[in-house]
Amino acid sequence: MTPSLLLLLALGLGLAGWLAARARAWSFRRAAPELRLAALPSYHGWYVALWVIVPVMLFALVWNVVSPQLVNQSVLASPAAADLPPFGMQRETMLAEARAVATGAAPGVFNPAARDLVDPFREALSRYNAIGLAVTLLIAFGAGAWSFLRLKPDFTARTRVERAVMGMLLLASLVAILTTLGIFVSLVFETVRFFGMVSPVDFLFGTHWGPDPMSSAENPDPTRYGAVPLFWGTIFIGAIIAMLVAIPLGLLSAIYLTQYASLRWRKWLKPSLEILAGVPTVVYGYFAALTVAPFVRDIAQSAGIANASSESALAAGLVMGVMIIPFVSSMADDSIAAVPQAMRDGSLAMGATTNETIRRVLVPAALPGIVAGVMLAISRAIGETMIVVMAAGAAANLSANPLEAMTTVTFQIVAMLTGEGSFDHPATLSAFALGFVLFLVTFALNFVALRVVKRFREAYE
Amino acid sequence: MSDALSPTRTPAFKARLRKRYAAERRFRFAGLSAILFSVAVLVFLLGSMILNGLGGFQRVTLKVPVDFTAASLTVPTGVTDRAYAVRSLGDQGMADVVRFSAERTLGEDAAAELSPDAWRIVAEQAVSDPGLLLGQAEFDLPVTEDLASAYSDSAAELAPLAQRLAADGKLTKGFDAGFLTRSDATSPQEVGIWAALKGSMLTMLVTLALAFPIGVLAALYLEEYAPRNRWTELIEVSINNLAAVPSIIFGLLGLAVFLTLFPHMRSAPLIGGMTLALMTMPVIVIAGRNAITAVPPSIRDGAMALGASPVQVVFHHVLPLALPGILTGTIIGMARALGETAPLLMIGMRAFVATPPDGFTDPATALPVQIFLWSDEIDRGFVERTSAAIIVLLLFLLLMNGLAIYLRNRFEKRW
Numbered sequence: 001m002t003p004s005l006l007l008l009l010a011l012g013l014g015l016a017g018w019l020a021a022r023a024r025a026w027s028f029r030r031a032a033p034e035l036r037l038a039a040l041p042s043y044h045g046w047y048v049a050l051w052v053i054v055p056v057m058l059f060a061l062v063w064n065v066v067s068p069q070l071v072n073q074s075v076l077a078s079p080a081a082a083d084l085p086p087f088g089m090q091r092e093t094m095l096a097e098a099r100a101v102a103t104g105a106a107p108g109v110f111n112p113a114a115r116d117l118v119d120p121f122r123e124a125l126s127r128y129n130a131i132g133l134a135v136t137l138l139i140a141f142g143a144g145a146w147s148f149l150r151l152k153p154d155f156t157a158r159t160r161v162e163r164a165v166m167g168m169l170l171l172a173s174l175v176a177i178l179t180t181l182g183i184f185v186s187l188v189f190e191t192v193r194f195f196g197m198v199s200p201v202d203f204l205f206g207t208h209w210g211p212d213p214m215s216s217a218e219n220p221d222p223t224r225y226g227a228v229p230l231f232w233g234t235i236f237i238g239a240i241i242a243m244l245v246a247i248p249l250g251l252l253s254a255i256y257l258t259q260y261a262s263l264r265w266r267k268w269l270k271p272s273l274e275i276l277a278g279v280p281t282v283v284y285g286y287f288a289a290l291t292v293a294p295f296v297r298d299i300a301q302s303a304g305i306a307n308a309s310s311e312s313a314l315a316a317g318l319v320m321g322v323m324i325i326p327f328v329s330s331m332a333d334d335s336i337a338a339v340p341q342a343m344r345d346g347s348l349a350m351g352a353t354t355n356e357t358i359r360r361v362l363v364p365a366a367l368p369g370i371v372a373g374v375m376l377a378i379s380r381a382i383g384e385t386m387i388v389v390m391a392a393g394a395a396a397n398l399s400a401n402p403l404e405a406m407t408t409v410t411f412q413i414v415a416m417l418t419g420e421g422s423f424d425h426p427a428t429l430s431a432f433a434l435g436f437v438l439f440l441v442t443f444a445l446n447f448v449a450l451r452v453v454k455r456f457r458e459a460y461e
Numbered sequence: 462m463s464d465a466l467s468p469t470r471t472p473a474f475k476a477r478l479r480k481r482y483a484a485e486r487r488f489r490f491a492g493l494s495a496i497l498f499s500v501a502v503l504v505f506l507l508g509s510m511i512l513n514g515l516g517g518f519q520r521v522t523l524k525v526p527v528d529f530t531a532a533s534l535t536v537p538t539g540v541t542d543r544a545y546a547v548r549s550l551g552d553q554g555m556a557d558v559v560r561f562s563a564e565r566t567l568g569e570d571a572a573a574e575l576s577p578d579a580w581r582i583v584a585e586q587a588v589s590d591p592g593l594l595l596g597q598a599e600f601d602l603p604v605t606e607d608l609a610s611a612y613s614d615s616a617a618e619l620a621p622l623a624q625r626l627a628a629d630g631k632l633t634k635g636f637d638a639g640f641l642t643r644s645d646a647t648s649p650q651e652v653g654i655w656a657a658l659k660g661s662m663l664t665m666l667v668t669l670a671l672a673f674p675i676g677v678l679a680a681l682y683l684e685e686y687a688p689r690n691r692w693t694e695l696i697e698v699s700i701n702n703l704a705a706v707p708s709i710i711f712g713l714l715g716l717a718v719f720l721t722l723f724p725h726m727r728s729a730p731l732i733g734g735m736t737l738a739l740m741t742m743p744v745i746v747i748a749g750r751n752a753i754t755a756v757p758p759s760i761r762d763g764a765m766a767l768g769a770s771p772v773q774v775v776f777h778h779v780l781p782l783a784l785p786g787i788l789t790g791t792i793i794g795m796a797r798a799l800g801e802t803a804p805l806l807m808i809g810m811r812a813f814v815a816t817p818p819d820g821f822t823d824p825a826t827a828l829p830v831q832i833f834l835w836s837d838e839i840d841r842g843f844v845e846r847t848s849a850a851i852i853v854l855l856l857f858l859l860l861m862n863g864l865a866i867y868l869r870n871r872f873e874k875r876w
Contacts, residue, residue, distance in 0.1 A: 065722075158770065162770060162771075162772040166686065166772070169678050169679070169681055169682035171678075172682065173678070173679035173696050175675050175742065176699045176703060176742070176743065176746070177695060179699070179703060179714070179742075180699040180702065182714055183706070183713075183714045186713070186714055186718055187710075187713065187717075189717075190717060248495070249498060250495075252491055252492045252495035252496070253492070253495045253496040255492050257496065259492075260489055260492055272499070272503060273496070273499055273500075275503060276499055276502070276503050278796065278797075278800075278858060279503075279506070279855070279858075280799075280800025280801070280802070280829055280854065280858070281801075281802065281803075282800065282830075282832050282833050283800075283832070283854070283855070284506075285836070286847060286848075287509070289836065290836075290844065322499070322502050353482070353484075353485045355484055355488040355489070356481070356485075359488075376705060380707070383707020383708070384707070385708070385709045385802070385803035386802050386803060386833065389833075390836060410707070413807075414807070417713075417716065417807055418806055432713060432717070435710055435713045438710065439707075442705065442706060442707055442710075443702060443706070446702050446705040446706075447698075447702065450702075
């Protein structure tokens with residue numbers, strides 16, 4: 001039974017419950033027109049519908065996880081499964097193949113040994129489908145009948161339904177905490193596994209990066225897991241080159257837009273900056289790899305640097321900087337707009353030019369907000385993946401030459417997890433350790449920056 | 462006398478004033494050039510994509526007259542499965558018939574440059590119209606990458622052949638509508654984006670179905686009901702933080718959690734959609750909260766005074782008024798999710814997918830991932846195809862953002 005079918009069934013049964021309960025509430029009203037119902041008839045309907053839908057959905061959720069295992073077990077218990085290979089990949093693929101044929105997903109089996117398993121699979125599937133359907137109906141009618149019988153003219157259906165709604169609202173807002181927790185726990189879990197194989201000291205302070213996913217997973221060479229070149233590449237591209245582009249250009253754009261541009265210009269220029277922010281990163285990455293990187297290389301070669309590579313930290317950093325401009329600009333825009341008009345007027349009244357007012361009054365007053373914006377921009381730049389994957393290169397270089405290829409934390413996460421390595425190999429697990437470092441750093445930057453922004457807003461309110 | 466009126470108008474003062482005004486002009490110019498630089502980069506980026514991409518919407522085809530009278534090919538009767546009928550024609554030697562006809566009319570060298578899968582197009586048309594197999598017909602068939610590049614590059618090895626065929630009017634370059642309906646292939650002459658586009662749409666559907674209700678409900682709770690305490694603060698901190706967490710971290714979460722829970726759904730739109738939903742949800746919550754705070758308190762007080770319960774106040778009055786703002790934020794969040802690549806790479810939506818996914822659990826890829834995969838190809842022809850796919854992606858984003866702006870202007874109320 002597919003999940004969507006169960007969902008439709010739950011909704012259909014819920015609708016039936018809703019209609020029946022509302023009709024019953026109306027019948028109460030008709031039976032005693034002088035009495036007021038404690039809740040509107042539709043609330044009676046919702047009460048019963050919730051009692052039908054929620055248990056059925058919960059059951060469907062559990063059943064979806066449990067039933068494939070039950071089916072597998074009954075197939076393995078059948079005589080046809082006796083001559084399956086005991087464990088490992090072959091056994092799994094044979095089972096998967098037979099299952100695909102039995103469910104109709106595949107026309108036939110490739111492996112003749114799997115053919116005998118198709119019929120037991122079909123049988124088990126239909127048996128457990130029937131059981132699932134029966135239990136679903138049983139739950140729906142049981143819960144529906146119980147809640148239906150509770151309906152009375154003075155039954156406070158509305159408060160109960162509203163309590164359920166409040167519960168749903170609370171659950172929805174807990175998803176955010178659960179997500180954060182999920183990220184934290186899963187990263188910590190895999191990172192601890194990684195640190196069981198490679199010591200954290202080697203990882204955090206080693207200067208050579210070159211994991212070999214094909215090597216034996218048993219005793220990894222800890223000297224190949226030094227992440228310092230990755231941290232340096234990330235900082236050099238995201239926090240230095242990109243910021244050298246984004247901070248001055250973003251700040252000047254914001255100042256021009258808020259202080260100088262006429263309303264008509266502003267109406268055209270601001271949306272075009274927003275378009276720049278809306279371009280997907282994969283497009284920037286393609287632009288960097290196809291246009292900017294060869295351009296940078298040609299310039300370097302014409303300047304006499306012979307060994308300039310076509311993948312350079314400079315190209316990736318420049319494009320990343322352009323991508324961040326709108327972000328810095330809008331953060332600076334907000335902070336400058338938060339400075340009280342009186343400060344600006346006071347400075348102008350003393351005879352300062354606009355430019356002096358901006359540089360000596362507005363920017364210093366808005367500085368905390370601007371710094372926080374820059375911190376958020378850095379956190380975004382170091383977490384940016386596609387541009388560096390497409391333009392920065394894979395070589396882990398520890399150098400300050402922007403024309404060299406350089407790799408970053410995000411690049412290596414992608415490289416380690418999209419290869420062929422097994423999930424238990426330290427090279428694969430190192431991606432999670434890198435992800436954990438990235439998460440902690442961006443979390444710290446965001447946390448501090450959001451605090452500063454909040455404090456800053458309060459200061460001028 | 463004039464000295465008394467303006468005691469500051471000394472030559473030194475005038476020089477200083479001139480300098481200050483010059484600095485003012487320089488500063489203003491710097492601001493203008495900063496913003497014009499951004500605009501210029503944008504124009505250059507879009508321009509180069511469009512220039513490259515226009516070629517990607519075209520392809521070179523060879524006009525091949527095929528004579529079926531000598532061959533005894535028949536479309537199997539009573540079969541509804543088109544793929545089966547095409548395969549059957551292939552088994553009957555359709556490829557040889559096409560090749561033989563091409564050799565006879567265009568020469569052996571030209572026939573050798575016909576794409577190996579060209580007979581499929583003939584077979585597809587024959588299945589739709591079995592009458593074709595009784596006579597002669599002319600087909601526009603794709604060619605190999607070598608001949609296609611020789612069409613526009615006169616230095617290529619096959620340039621003489623291409624020029625000869627072009628002079629005969631046999632080799633032409635035209636709009637390739639199939640680019641939007643075909644799927645990924647190994648030759649740039651035969652690729653299309655339909656599988657990736659469909660994968661993206663299925664992924665976005667899952668994202669919307671999860672992120673929109675959860676986001677709106679969470680925003681309502683935080684703005685309207687949440688008590689001011691530790692827990693609420695924790696929720697707010699995590700939402701603000703999640704909105705700024707790098708997207709690749711969500712990919713790691715999807716890999717570690719979702720793929721452990723559903724191990725045989727690798728590269729399924731369902732998993733991709735769930736991962737992107739976690740990423741989009743905070744955006745919707747933040748936009749939703751802004752829209753909800755903008756609803757004036759008098760609306761709530763009025764409803765409350767007429768006896769509505771707190772839940773009725775919110776669901777009957779506040780939510781409908783805040784909905785346009787919430788929808789605008791949702792569309793912007795969805796547009797961001799549509800362009801997102803890194804998390805989808807993590808959960809394996811980077812496979813070679815030659816057939817469009819039929820459901821939420823089939824292996825699929827997404828449009829941005831397809832762009833990334835094509836950008837890695839060495840073949841020259843993929844550059845144009847990649848740019849064409851980027852144009853399609855940007856058009857979708859433009860459409861979504863346009864819709865968001867329209868909604869904002871049309872329905873947003875100011876109190």
